Amino acid sequence: GENVEQHPSTLSVQEGDSAVIKCTYSDSASNYFPWYKQELGKRPQLIIDIRSNVGEKKDQRIAVTLNKTAKHFSLHITETQPEDSAVYFCAASNPGGGADGLTFGKGTHLIIQP
Amino acid sequence: NAGVMQNPRHLVRRRGQEARLRCSPVKGHSHVYWYRQLPEEGLKFMVYLQKENIIDESGMPKERFSAEFPKEGPSILRIQQVVRGDSAAYFCASSADRVGTEAFFGQGTRLTVV
Numbered sequence: 001g002e003n004v005e006q007h008p009s010t011l012s013v014q015e016g017d018s019a020v021i022k023c024t025y026s027d028s029a030s031n032y033f034p035w036y037k038q039e040l041g042k043r044p045q046l047i048i049d050i051r052s053n054v055g056e057k058k059d060q061r062i063a064v065t066l067n068k069t070a071k072h073f074s075l076h077i078t079e080t081q082p083e084d085s086a087v088y089f090c091a092a093s094n095p096g097g098g099a100d101g102l103t104f105g106k107g108t109h110l111i112i113q114p
Numbered sequence: 115n116a117g118v119m120q121n122p123r124h125l126v127r128r129r130g131q132e133a134r135l136r137c138s139p140v141k142g143h144s145h146v147y148w149y150r151q152l153p154e155e156g157l158k159f160m161v162y163l164q165k166e167n168i169i170d171e172s173g174m175p176k177e178r179f180s181a182e183f184p185k186e187g188p189s190i191l192r193i194q195q196v197v198r199g200d201s202a203a204y205f206c207a208s209s210a211d212r213v214g215t216e217a218f219f220g221q222g223t224r225l226t227v228v
Contacts, residue, residue, distance in 0.1 A: 001172070006156075034216070043205065043219040044157065089156055102147070102207075102217060106156040 002027040004092050006105025014113050019080055021108045023090035024072040030092040033066060033073050034102065039086045047088075048075070077110075085112045118208050119188075120220035127196050127227050135191040135223045139208030146189045147217060148181060151203040163189060196227045 003026040013019045025033075034049035050057045050064045050073065057064050061080075066073040077084055087109050091102040119138040127133050139146050144165050149157040159173040163183035174181065178196075183189040193200055203224050207217040 036219075043221050045219070046216050049216065102157075103159060104149075104157040 002030060002092055002094060002103040004090060004103050004105045006090050006108060008108060009106065010109045010111070012111040012113055013080055015080055015082060017080055019077045019084070019110055021075045021088055021090070021110070022072060023074070023092075023105050024070075025092040025103075026071065027092070027094050028068075028071060030094040032093040033064070034091050034093075035064060035075050036089045036091065036104075037086045038089065038107075044089060080110075080112050082112050082114065085110060118206055118218050118220035120204075120206050120223050122223060123221060125223055125225050127225065129197060129227055130195050133193040133196050133200070133225055133227075135193075135204050135206075135225070137189040137191070137206030137208075137220055139189070139206075140210075140218055143208035143210050143218075145209045146183050147207045147209075148189075148191050149205045149207065151205060151222070153202075157205065160191075193225075196225075198227050201225055201227045 004023055006023045011019055031052040035047050036044035037047045038044040048059050048062050048064050050066050052068055055066055061078045063076045087107045089107050090105045093102045118140055121136050125133055146163045148160040150160055151157050161174045161181045162170040163181060165183055166185050178194045180192045191204060203222045205222045206220045209215050209217045
């Protein structure tokens with residue numbers, strides 16, 4: 001089945017700086033890669049996703065890049081703000097594969113230092 | 115337009131009792147996924163259901179756990195004879211199509227076994 005590795009587990013950046021979180025996946029057939037943000041005690045919420053037919057997608061301060069050859073994808077947050085502090089999860093999905101459901105990375109705790 | 119509704123939000127059970135967790139998907143969604151989140155950890159896939167069918171239960175423990183998604187009513191995750199190790203947050207997600215489209219998460223049920 002799919003295996004998703006996520007790094008780093010904790011990331012501390014100064015407010016205004018950029019943050020980058022990286023994930024690798026094992027199943028080359030995976031073709032959908034969402035990123036979820038989970039604030040303390042709350043539900044995970046989708047912030048951006050990318051499909052395997054594109055290499056990059058941007059939404060205001062958030063961007064995701066995908067390298068299918070290397071099987072890795074990254075989340076980039078620019079001009080970080082205090083409200084960006086949360087746990088971020090990457091995930092991979094192969095809708096046609098044997099194990100349905102999203103496979104999540106273990107999460108990155110992003111801390112924005114004022 | 116209500117999102118994914120889970121209840122109860124918090125559930126306390128004594129060892130050996132049964133826990134029933136309910137999930138009402140977004141109206142019109144026929145795909146439901148259950149995930150377990152241990153403290154300080156990521157989301158682990160448990161089971162994927164469509165109406166009246168279990169599509170993939172590869173992440174579900176073989177004993178004591180079961181799930182259903184009847185034609186009418188919410189999806190139910192049932193844990194029999196709970197043990198302390200079952201204490202976790204259980205999240206349900208739903209999507210309009212198979213994964214590959216956005217999955218929306220509920221607020222989760224926090225199960226505590228005492």
